[in-house]
Amino acid sequence: MTTPAALSPTLFPLGDGIGSVALVQHVGDDKMIVNAARVSFGGDSDAPLNDRDEKLIRYLLRHQHGSPFEHNLITFKVVCPIFVDRQMVRHRVGTCLTGDAVVTFVNTNGETVPKLRKTVAELYRMWTQGEAHSLTAPPAQVATALGVLREADGRYGALAEAIRASGLSRNTVKRYVSGHIVGHRNSRKRIRNMRLRVLNEDTGLFTTGHIADVMYQGEQPVYRVMLADGKALTMTPHHRVLTSQGWQTMGEALGLEIQGKTATMSREAFFMVNGLDVYRDREWMAAQRAQGRSVQQIADEAGCSYHTIRKWLKVHGLQFAHEERAFPSGHTPWNRGKSGYRAPRVFTEEHRAAIRAARSGERSNFWKGGVSSERANINRWTWEQSRRVHEKFQFTCQSCGERRPELHAHHIVPVWADRSLALSFDNLVTVCADCHRNIHRSQASELAFARQLNPDVILNGERPKPRGRKLKAHPVKVVKVEYLGIQPTYDLEVAGDWQNFVANGIVVHNSKNEISGRYVEMQERNFTPTSFRKQAPSNRQASVEDDGTLDQAAAAAVWAEAWRQAFGAYQELLRLGVTREQARGVLPLSLYTESYYTFNVRSLLHFLGLRDHEGAQYETRLYARAMAELAEPLFPVTFREWRELHV
Structure with missing residues (x-):
């Protein structure tokens, strides 16, 4: 059951005719809550709500069984002062994507590889349930080992017998016996540390950000949008996407028209997608030329070769003219005015070295591979020394001071700062995997850790910038949209300067949808x-x-x-x-802003409990009451039972 936008009621909480709360749409009712609770044992039905159903809703609320309330959704359009919006934003639930949307993560070079890709549903499971521990062994083998040990009853040689019988390693069996292995581990820290591909909206280039939260948004009507290059994404019509005209909801961008189960687009739209190398974009190349950069400087900035830039300068018609060549002022070519000469074939040692550098190794067209790089050799040597390093430090992380199952050997003075210490055993120290990632997060963090161990250490130079090609967003035409029914939906909250991420190759906004002063001129609307x-004398957060x-x-x-x-x-x-x-x-x-807020019933009740409370800001309480007034007729039994519990 969905309320059409044309019939949506509107309330004006502040009484000034500007600030408003409008009901945009809703999905579900009290009966859906009951059916969601009973479906696991086949008790759902289409019969009208009865006394038994009302008692079930009361039981669910009293015992805080929240999941049945997550399958119903209510969307409000809110016009409120910014300071009220900031009070509500911590509790919003945004517009959504389906669980099969693939979120793009990248490595340290900004490159995506298949093993880094995660669907939104996978991220939600990892966020809420954790993931299988990397040291978890097959249950049958563990049971065999523990069974042998129980039968042995402390007999000498029992451990070796259990190892042989189970096929597990000695350390794995010992960990299970000591109880140090758990089936799942908390993955929130890992997800927060993963490098999420986001778009720098100032430069149009992709950079990295981090996930702050993963949310389940309940079941909602969703639509699949297909682009001319084959990309497709399934989302709700209120989810914002980056188009060639700026940020728009999917419905606005397509002029979405819905008739029953048929969805059509009434206007042409272009969605911004990722993957275009910057040197393929003429505007970017022209900007580099306008800044007076050389071919090599442009190549370094783009993360590609000198010859690639020369090729694409020609493709774009941006070649360097004769007068732009890098000759010093007043330079006279050596062969000016000469004719009929023959250049002597005399090679200096510098000339020979230049030829060798230009044509040897990987630069040669005969290259078929070679010996390992210096960096690879350093990595191999460090791994070979790791056991001795961990024994030296009693298998204890020298950053957090804890004994962890996953330990790394870390260079105190980084390899980039001093190559001469790269193969020095005394320059290695034991750290756990989490601390190792945090140490290498920046040059400042590397220096801070090094100075913990040696206050006199000095790091010379700058840490090399991550390699990898720079990518630019580019528009692709939308060719089709279709209705897929009601499906479970999810969303992400992104931390950092840029509130967007890449899903199925398309740039989308994170959960909260607010009018953007970057794309439209703000109206003169002041609260x-x-x-x-007056300020409350006993509470710095309250007023009287x-x-x-x-x-x-x-x-x-x-x-x-x-x-x-x-x-x-x-x-x-x-x-x-x-x-x-x-x-x-x-x-x-005090400026008025506009936002879309989508709540499931559980999150709405939680929001009302916090924001329609005597300790909440007065103006925010007025908006919370308006939302409750609009939502209560849609879920009358749920609200009645909830209010009785909160009297």
Whole structure:
């Protein structure tokens, strides 16, 4: 059951005719909650709600069985002051993708490989349930080993007998006997550390970010969007995607028209996708040329070869002209004015070295491989020494001080800082896998750890930048959209400067959908309180009503003047040609913003319990009450039982 947007009720919590809460759509009812609870034992039915069903809802709420309430969804469009929006944002549930959407993660060079790809459903399982421990052995082999040990009852040689019988290693059997092995481990830290591909919206180039949360959004109506290059993504119509016209909801971008189970697009749209090498983009290459960069500098910036850049400069018609060649001012070519000469074939030692450097090794067209690189040899040697290093430090991480099953040998002075210490045993120390990743997160963290062990250490030079080609987002036409029914949906919250990620190769926004001052000019809509409150003397987060000591007129005048100056400065910056994304920085928190919020019933009740509470901000409480007023008629039994429990 879905409420059409055209019939959606709207409430104005602040009474000023601007701030509003509108019901956009909803899926489900009280009966769906009951059926979700009973489906596991075949007790769901289409019969009307009865007394027994109401008792079940009361039981679920009383004993905090939340999952049956997650299959119903309510979407609100909220127009509120920014300071109210910030109070609500911690509890929002965003628009969604289906579980088969593949999220792109990259390695340290910014490159994606198949083993790094995860579907949203996989990420949710890892986030909520964890994952199988890497040291977990097959249950049958473990049972065999433990059975032999029980029968041996402490007899000498029992451990060796158990090892032979099970086929497991000595250390694995000892770990199971000591109880150090668990079936699953918490994976949230691992997910947060994975490098998520995100788009730097200033440069148009892809960089990396990190996941802050993975959320299940319940079952919602979803639509599959197909692009001309074969990419496809299934999502709700309110999920925002990056188009050639900026951020838009999928429904807005396509002009989505829904008639029953048929979905059609009424306008042409281009979604931004990843994977275009920057040197293939003429605008990027032209910008590099305009900055006066040489072919080699452009190649270094793009992460490709000199010859590739020369080729694509020609493709784009951006070749270097004769007068741009790197000759010093006043240079005279050695052969000017000469004719009929024959250059003597005399090679200096420097000339021979240059020829060898240009044509030997990997640069030769006869190259068929070679000896291992220096870096590979250092890695091999370090691994060979790791056992001795761990014994030296009693198998204890020298960063966190704990004994862990997965230990690494770490160079105190990094290889990039001093090659002469790369094969020095005294330069190695034991760290656990988690600490090792954190140490190598930046040059500053490497230096900080090195100075923990040796305060006098100095790291010379700069850590090499990650290799890998730079990729640019580019538009691809949408060719088809189709309705796929109601399916489980999920979403991610992304930490960092750029609130987006790549799913199935398409750039999408993370969960919260808010009007963006980067793409539209903000309207002159300011919230002014009808009366001003005083700071609570005993609670720095609360306020109390004015007892007559506040000069209300003076406070209102200060508020109005601050707004006038701030919005005037915003308009003046735009007039001067400053980009919208920077000009909006002077706008105050009283500015009205617009957002879509989608809750499942469980998260909505949790939100109302926190934000319609005597300790919450007054304006935020008004919005929470408006949401409850719109949602309660849709789930009357659930709200009635919930209110009785919270009286």
